[in-house]
Amino acid sequence: MTLLGLPLGTLLAVGGAVAAVTVALYVLKLRRRPVPVPFSRLWERVLRDREATTLFSALKRLLSLLVQLALVALLVFALGDPRPVRRVEEGRSVVVLVDTSASMKATDVAPSRLDAARERVAGMVRALGGADRMAIVRLDASVRPLGALTGDVPALEAALEELRPSDTRAELRQGLRLALDALRDEPRPELVLVSDGALGDVARAASGLDLGAVTLSFVPVGAASDNVAISAFSVRRYPLDKSRYEVMLELTNLSAAPAEVELSLLGDGAVVEVTRLRVDAGERHPRFLRDLAGASRTLEAAIRRVDGGADHLPADDRAFALLPERRRARVCAVTRGNNYLEAALLLDEYLDVTVVAPARYPPPGTFDVTIFDGVAPPLAPGGGGALYLGVPESGGPLKRGKALAMVGFDQWDEKSPLTRFLHGFGDVQVARAHALVPAKGDRVVAASAQGPLLVAGRRDGRRFVALGFDPNDSDLVLRPAWPLFLLNVVDDFVEEDTSYVSSFRTGDVWRIPVPGDARSATLLSPDGTRATVPVQDGRAIVRGEAAGFHELTVGEGGAPVRFAANLIDLDESRIEPAKELNLGGSPAPPPAPFEAGVRRELWLLLVLVAVALTVIEWITYHRRLTV
Amino acid sequence: MKIDDRLRFGALRTFVAQHRRRGLAVLVSDLYDPAGFERGINALRYHGFEPYVLHVVDRADAHPDVAGDVRVYDCETGEEREVTVTPPLLEKLGRAWADYQTEIARFCVAHRVPYLVADAELPFDEIVLRVLRRGGFLR
Numbered sequence: 001m002t003l004l005g006l007p008l009g010t011l012l013a014v015g016g017a018v019a020a021v022t023v024a025l026y027v028l029k030l031r032r033r034p035v036p037v038p039f040s041r042l043w044e045r046v047l048r049d050r051e052a053t054t055l056f057s058a059l060k061r062l063l064s065l066l067v068q069l070a071l072v073a074l075l076v077f078a079l080g081d082p083r084p085v086r087r088v089e090e091g092r093s094v095v096v097l098v099d100t101s102a103s104m105k106a107t108d109v110a111p112s113r114l115d116a117a118r119e120r121v122a123g124m125v126r127a128l129g130g131a132d133r134m135a136i137v138r139l140d141a142s143v144r145p146l147g148a149l150t151g152d153v154p155a156l157e158a159a160l161e162e163l164r165p166s167d168t169r170a171e172l173r174q175g176l177r178l179a180l181d182a183l184r185d186e187p188r189p190e191l192v193l194v195s196d197g198a199l200g201d202v203a204r205a206a207s208g209l210d211l212g213a214v215t216l217s218f219v220p221v222g223a224a225s226d227n228v229a230i231s232a233f234s235v236r237r238y239p240l241d242k243s244r245y246e247v248m249l250e251l252t253n254l255s256a257a258p259a260e261v262e263l264s265l266l267g268d269g270a271v272v273e274v275t276r277l278r279v280d281a282g283e284r285h286p287r288f289l290r291d292l293a294g295a296s297r298t299l300e301a302a303i304r305r306v307d308g309g310a311d312h313l314p315a316d317d318r319a320f321a322l323l324p325e326r327r328r329a330r331v332c333a334v335t336r337g338n339n340y341l342e343a344a345l346l347l348d349e350y351l352d353v354t355v356v357a358p359a360r361y362p363p364p365g366t367f368d369v370t371i372f373d374g375v376a377p378p379l380a381p382g383g384g385g386a387l388y389l390g391v392p393e394s395g396g397p398l399k400r401g402k403a404l405a406m407v408g409f410d411q412w413d414e415k416s417p418l419t420r421f422l423h424g425f426g427d428v429q430v431a432r433a434h435a436l437v438p439a440k441g442d443r444v445v446a447a448s449a450q451g452p453l454l455v456a457g458r459r460d461g462r463r464f465v466a467l468g469f470d471p472n473d474s475d476l477v478l479r480p481a482w483p484l485f486l487l488n489v490v491d492d493f494v495e496e497d498t499s500y501v502s503s504f505r506t507g508d509v510w511r512i513p514v515p516g517d518a519r520s521a522t523l524l525s526p527d528g529t530r531a532t533v534p535v536q537d538g539r540a541i542v543r544g545e546a547a548g549f550h551e552l553t554v555g556e557g558g559a560p561v562r563f564a565a566n567l568i569d570l571d572e573s574r575i576e577p578a579k580e581l582n583l584g585g586s587p588a589p590p591p592a593p594f595e596a597g598v599r600r601e602l603w604l605l606l607v608l609v610a611v612a613l614t615v616i617e618w619i620t621y622h623r624r625l626t627v
Numbered sequence: 628m629k630i631d632d633r634l635r636f637g638a639l640r641t642f643v644a645q646h647r648r649r650g651l652a653v654l655v656s657d658l659y660d661p662a663g664f665e666r667g668i669n670a671l672r673y674h675g676f677e678p679y680v681l682h683v684v685d686r687a688d689a690h691p692d693v694a695g696d697v698r699v700y701d702c703e704t705g706e707e708r709e710v711t712v713t714p715p716l717l718e719k720l721g722r723a724w725a726d727y728q729t730e731i732a733r734f735c736v737a738h739r740v741p742y743l744v745a746d747a748e749l750p751f752d753e754i755v756l757r758v759l760r761r762g763g764f765l766r
Contacts, residue, residue: 039659040701
């Protein structure tokens, strides 16, 4: 027996003092209440018979005193929190990994899988033994312990209440690592995973991890697998008509039977398209919705089954996208006269074009883009990014190399935004050109076999794109690629400040460009909560957990940066519950039963005995059995 | 005649000394005499009076509303005694009170002394007119 509460010396002191007071109260004679009677001889007759029981009365009084002293001893002993040494040494150390990933939002077990998991863990918490300790860890993309190992049941129950499902995947490997670290050197270590089994490749997640003495067990949650998911969703504006856009999405039927689905598309909150689709069992069904209009900023796709079938996971029934912001770009064209250039710039209604002769450069005002057509005066402040259509011998951002004749684009970076949509770029014929000599840090976007012809880079902090030939010396200006190339360059320059933000994937660390040199920003999540996030190197660092539209604001009154995030993760959408968990060895068994019932802490029993004694004493006193 | 609920042997002895003319003597009392109720009645008998006993009883005396640790004192003699009143004790007190009443009745019958019991709750007129008439004291 050992004492985990007050030490023995303190207990003896407290017990002695309280016992002394109790005895003193018994020794002190109480002042009795006087009661007049008409004939005291009657009382004498009665009390004469009682004289014989005086000794018995004294004994009963002594017994009452002993009961009181026993009460004191029990309560004082309880203060010491006595525990059997064996129990202190043999308590179980349990880390419970509770899956809070998106698949746990499934409603196949009412009200949700996470609620069912919470109930299962609550049962374990209530059944903890006196020396057992438990820690609850939230397992999704960010593994977070909700407290240290403790036997404090209210604290564990409070931690359970903190569990919330997220729109992210479960990072099982991180969870296992954290649990093993927490259980290192702990007695009787146990790891309990409560999950629906939508954990991806569990054997891979556990590879290289040594469980050692840790006992792994698994509590499965979930009952059904019917689910239809939006597994891909993206949108783009048409380059030459930015008021219209097209959508590509993909539906995946993870059920065992075909599904009839109604797809709704909402632009800026209003329905812009409704269509019905049939998706066979297991099919990934891509769908393009072309030439759409009616949305300027936000797009949301939503599906619902219309055939009466079940779709147990609502989290993947919606997807969000943000259309690139349409803004008017100010373009300054410095040219001696170029119809091909001016005509191409007229194609985009969102361009404010200023044409100026080289001798009159710079014109008043600021610009997002300056196009130098065969000339290269110093780029004026406020000139924005610079596009050089042919690099002069001097004054350009980079040196001109050897002269080339009858060349074309033999290779180009297809992933560069400058070459986007440029089909047939390889067919361009150039009569005369000069190979460009990129400086360190410059990027060759396209080149002929004889040398670079299209280079992008940065000079004095300002971006430039240089073409190694005059477009009029090629058939580029006669091809559809010509206006597309110009608009790509303009878009690339314009969108650098606002940094075109596409849809993010929940569970990843998002690095969102923000204007200015702030150290922190305010993130408004889809559920209306606000949080302060750090900014490093001009990018806000956010661990994304919720799907939907987010807003990031820097400083007071700053223009918000909006972006969308989606749960696009078939591992989470595949909600068929796992019956067992196998980390590479044998399947993990269910956890060993916890000892149900009252926690076996002796102090609790001592207090209960003291209460029972008090009740007995009270009853016997009022029935005049002990007086 | 005034009802005197305090019967004392001394008082009756004074009474018989002051009244030389013998005759009917109606004794109205609770007969709570520490010296014994017999001596007062006997004093009347020995001095040639013909005693009639009208015993005024209060049943609350048998079941007092008291419990716990108390100090009972005789309101006439002032005698005190500490006692812990319990339900069994109260039962015994009730039996002792009843025994005392029986003892008085038995004494009166044995000595041919007319004996009537009157509830202390009754008004005095009721006792005199109805109780005495019912007992044959009055016509």
